[in-house]
Structures are given as C-alpha cells and as structure tokens.
Amino acid sequence: MDSTLLQKISNIVGQKHCRTGKEELHCYSYDGSRQRALPDVVVFPDCTEQVSALLRLANEHGLPVTARGAGSGMTGGAVPLQGGMVLACSRLNRILEIDKENQIAVVQPGVITGEFQSELKKQQLMYPPDPASLKFCTLGGNAAECAGGPSAVKYGVTKDSIIGLEVVLANGDILHTGTRTEKGVVGYDLTRLFIGSEGTLGVITQIITRLQPLPEWKETFLLQSTSLQKSTTLVAKILQHNILPCTLEYMDKTAISVVSELLPEPPAEDIRTMLILEIDGSKDHVMDQVQRLRELLKQEPHCSLRQAANEQDIQDIWRARRSISPAAFKLNPHKSSEDVVVPRTRIPDLVLFCESLAGKLQLIILTFGHAGDGNLHVNIMTRNRDQRESEKIQQAKSALFTEVLRLGGTISGEHGVGNTKSAFISLELDRTSIAVMRSLKKLFDPNTILNPGKILP
Numbered sequence: 001m002d003s004t005l006l007q008k009i010s011n012i013v014g015q016k017h018c019r020t021g022k023e024e025l026h027c028y029s030y031d032g033s034r035q036r037a038l039p040d041v042v043v044f045p046d047c048t049e050q051v052s053a054l055l056r057l058a059n060e061h062g063l064p065v066t067a068r069g070a071g072s073g074m075t076g077g078a079v080p081l082q083g084g085m086v087l088a089c090s091r092l093n094r095i096l097e098i099d100k101e102n103q104i105a106v107v108q109p110g111v112i113t114g115e116f117q118s119e120l121k122k123q124q125l126m127y128p129p130d131p132a133s134l135k136f137c138t139l140g141g142n143a144a145e146c147a148g149g150p151s152a153v154k155y156g157v158t159k160d161s162i163i164g165l166e167v168v169l170a171n172g173d174i175l176h177t178g179t180r181t182e183k184g185v186v187g188y189d190l191t192r193l194f195i196g197s198e199g200t201l202g203v204i205t206q207i208i209t210r211l212q213p214l215p216e217w218k219e220t221f222l223l224q225s226t227s228l229q230k231s232t233t234l235v236a237k238i239l240q241h242n243i244l245p246c247t248l249e250y251m252d253k254t255a256i257s258v259v260s261e262l263l264p265e266p267p268a269e270d271i272r273t274m275l276i277l278e279i280d281g282s283k284d285h286v287m288d289q290v291q292r293l294r295e296l297l298k299q300e301p302h303c304s305l306r307q308a309a310n311e312q313d314i315q316d317i318w319r320a321r322r323s324i325s326p327a328a329f330k331l332n333p334h335k336s337s338e339d340v341v342v343p344r345t346r347i348p349d350l351v352l353f354c355e356s357l358a359g360k361l362q363l364i365i366l367t368f369g370h371a372g373d374g375n376l377h378v379n380i381m382t383r384n385r386d387q388r389e390s391e392k393i394q395q396a397k398s399a400l401f402t403e404v405l406r407l408g409g410t411i412s413g414e415h416g417v418g419n420t421k422s423a424f425i426s427l428e429l430d431r432t433s434i435a436v437m438r439s440l441k442k443l444f445d446p447n448t449i450l451n452p453g454k455i456l457p
C-alpha cells in the first residue's frame with residue numbers, strides 16, 4: 001500500500017490502531033466460512049467521526065473497505081476479498097443508553113450480543129435475537145446479516161428488533177435512519193435497507209434497538225422422536241394447536257451424534273430426531289401452553305417429552321445445541337454450511353430430500369436449526385477440498401437450492417449471501433430485483449469500495 005495513504009490512515013486512528021504486521025493481517029483475513037484473503041491494513045476506529053474520515057479517504061483513493069465484527073459470519077462477509085482496509089469494530093463497543101421506561105437501547109456495533117443481553121437481564125429487560133454465536137458475535141455483524149436465532153419463532157429476527165441506525169456512507173457522510181419511537185413512517189424505510197446489507201452500502205456506527213420485558217417464567221423441553229417424518233410434521237402441528245413456543249429447534253440423528261455427550265442424558269439408539277421446545281411468558285400462560293402441548297403429544301406415540309429439571313439441564317441442552325456447528329468438524333474437516341428456509345409444513349420434504357441427496361452423492365449431510373420458522377442449517381461435510389469434492393459440493397448446493405425454491409422457500413434465512421452464495425441469487429431473485437439492487441449499490445457506493453465481491457455477482 002502507498003506509504004502516504006497509510007500515513008493518512010494512521011493519522012486518523014492513531015498509529016497504535018492502524019496495523020500492517022503480517023500476523024495481524026492474518027487474524028483479520030477470515031471468517032466462519034473458512035475462506036481467507038489478506039487485507040493491506042487493519043484499522044480500529046473508536047468513534048463515528050473516525051469512521052467517516054476513513055471512508056472519505058478510502059473513497060478518494062478507491063481503497064476497498066470491509067467492515068468486521070467478530071468474523072463469525074458463515075458466508076465470507078468479513079473476508080477482504082480484494083485486500084484494502086479491514087475496519088474492525090472492536091473499539092466501537094459501548095452500550096450508550098438503556099432507556100428502561102421506553103424500552104429502547106442505543107449501542108455501538110462492536111458490542112458482543114451476549115454481553116448486551118446479560119446487561120439487559122440485570123434490568124429485567126431482553127433483546128430477543130439470539131444467534132447461536134451470541135457469546136462472540138457483535139450487534140453490528142447481526143444487523144449487517146440480519147441474524148436470527150432460536151427465539152425468532154416468537155420474537156422475530158434482528159430486523160424486528162432494530163428501529164434506527166447511524167450509518168457512515170462510502171463518501172464519509174453520516175446518515176441517521178428510523179426513530180426512537182415504536183412507530184415511524186416518514187419516508188422510505190432506510191433502516192430495513194441497511195439491515196442485511198452485509199457492509200456493502202455503508203458502515204453501521206450506532207444501533208437503536210427495541211427491548212422487551214424479561215418473561216416471568218420459562219419451561220424447557222426435549223422432545224425425542226423415533227420418526228424423522230412424524231417429528232418434522234409435528235413442528236407445524238404444534239403451532240397450529242395455538243402453542244407459540246419461544247424456541248423450537250430441530251436436530252437430526254447425525255447432529256445429535258456430534259453433541260450427544262453434552263446432553264443431560266445420552267439419547268437411546270432408536271432416536272432419530274430431537275426438538276428443543278421452550279415456552280415463556282407469565283406463569284399461568286406457560287402452564288396453559290404446557291398443558292396444550294401434553295394433550296397434543298398424546299396423539300404422537302413416536303415422541304417422548306423430557307422436561308428440563310433444573311438450570312443445569314437447561315445449560316446442558318443449550319450447550320449441546322450451540323456446539324453442533326463447531327462439533328460437526330468431528331465428522332470431516334471441511335464444511336459447507338447452508339441456512340435454507342421452507343414453509344414449516346414442508347420441513348419433512350426438505351429433510352427427506354437431504355437424506356436422499358447425501359446417499360446419492362455419498363456425502364455426510366447433517367440438518368439442524370430453527371425448525372419453528374422453517375430455517376434449517378444443512379451442513380455438508382467433506383474430507384478434503386480437491387476439485388472432485390468441490391464439484392460435488394457445488395452439485396449438492398445447486399440441487400438443495402433448487403429443491404428449497406420448489407418447496408416455496410428461500411436460499412438464506414439468516415447467514416446472508418456474502419460471496420459463497422452470490423452465484424446462486426439469480427435462482428431466487430428475478431432480473432428486475434437484481435437490477436434494482438445494482439442501482440442501489442451504485443447510488444450508495446459509486447466507486448465500489450464497500451465490501452466488493454459480496455451479495456451481487
């Protein structure tokens with residue numbers, strides 16, 4: 001990188017916060033997709049004004065800029081494919097305000113999601129989006145990906161909990177979107193435009209979140225089933241029976257096998273699937289819902305219900321669920337992780353399709369995830385990344401996406417497009433939509449400096 005430009009960058013953030021050492025560049029070269037590309041420089045701004053000055057400079061010099069939270073994204077979003085500057089948000093990590101009366105908070109993007117939730121809990125408040133990565137991912141990364149999590153079935157995904165943003169545009173201008181109020185319809189909904197835009201339209205520097213009161217009561221259950229077909233059909237039945245869980249997670253037999261030692265009790269040999277189901281609310285409401293659930297399950301003899309007996313049981317169940325993704329590497333060293341969504345009633349078709357695809361292509365495929373909203377993680381595990389295996393993965397992905405769309409679904413529910421899915425978006429989006437998206441990109445980022453190579457092929 002040109003030394004004069006580097007000096008100007010260093011002048012903005014201070015020498016200590018502008019790093020070019022090889023080992024540091026490596027630390028900011030990858031994400032959860034396990035791709036790698038080295039940036040030329042990593043910067044750690046600590047205020048909006050510094051982000052603005054950095055982007056203005058980068059724009060003048062056509063320097064690519066990749067914003068980065070914790071680098072836990074699964075689709076290559078934080079990988080600086082064209083080098084340039086990684087803008088790390090780790091110093092933008094302050095909770096600026098928690099307004100208990102109005103149930104909103106204002107935060108910087110580098111706040112760790114789980115730490116924000118712990119802070120709120122002390123005040124009997126809750127921020128519902130709970131990606132399984134919450135112990136390390138950031139609110140900025142969640143906003144940029146529109147992350148979801150188990151609680152989405154009841155409380156929605158990140159876009160349902162964010163009501164306003166501060167964003168720095170590619171030319172350094174600072175934009176404020178949305179409101180601090182529950183309602184607000186003045187002009188176009190720019191908040192929603194930036195949520196899920198994967199750092200390609202601007203860098204988020206502040207987030208206004210909606211909060212909820214912490215539910216008074218919660219019960220946690222494990223539903224173990226000997227039938228793949230019947231248990232996946234049960235997901236839609238539960239919701240049709242006026243039971244609204246705050247969590248309805250699914251694991252197939254392979255997913256169970258990689259975390260079985262973490263569960264409160266090892267599952268019996270004939271167990272094909274598990275559902276984790278949680279119900280929250282007032283105590284009376286929870287008891288009424290549990291009663292309905294027990295009634296429904298009388299007609300489902302393939303399924304046994306185990307109620308978590310204490311906090312340790314609950315912790316164990318969740319540790320097992322959140323460990324599936326990393327534990328899958330026990331099966332094979334390489335993973336292609338998809339997060340497709342289908343209408344709930346089509347989940348049985350999807351899981352059967354995945355089983356038959358695995359058999360046909362001789363691949364290990366495990367499925368698990370947020371069954372309550374039809375969002376399943378389909379993980380394709382391979383032994384190596386040679387040409388033969390890579391071709392097989394492409395073939396599997398293509399067949400999976402085609403089937404998901406045939407079932408009325410979408411190719412990504414929460415992980416976004418990044419570069420790993422950009423070649424497939426035309427399967428789902430029509431030409432006009434892609435053309436409008438290209439125009440928006442050009443309007444916000446005419447010099448294509450913001451996260452080039454992501455979303456749009």
Ligand SMILES: Cc1cc2nc3c(=O)[nH]c(=O)nc-3n(C[C@H](O)[C@H](O)[C@H](O)COP(=O)(O)OP(=O)(O)OC[C@H]3O[C@@H](n4cnc5c(N)ncnc54)[C@H](O)[C@@H]3O)c2cc1C
Nearest residue numbers: 069070071072073077132133138140141144147148199204
């Ligand atoms: C074990 C594991 C479990 C996971 N479980 C879930 C899950 O349940 N649900 C789910 O949705 N995801 C899940 N993920 C994926 C990932 O954690 C989420 O996508 C998360 O939102 C990424 O946050 P991050 O801070 O790591 O962002 P990064 O990976 O650093 O970045 C993600 C994207 O956001 C952009 N970005 C980051 N900060 C900003 C900013 N301030 N302004 C603009 N753009 C920005 C980046 O450029 C990139 O495109 C999981 C990942 C792992 C490894």
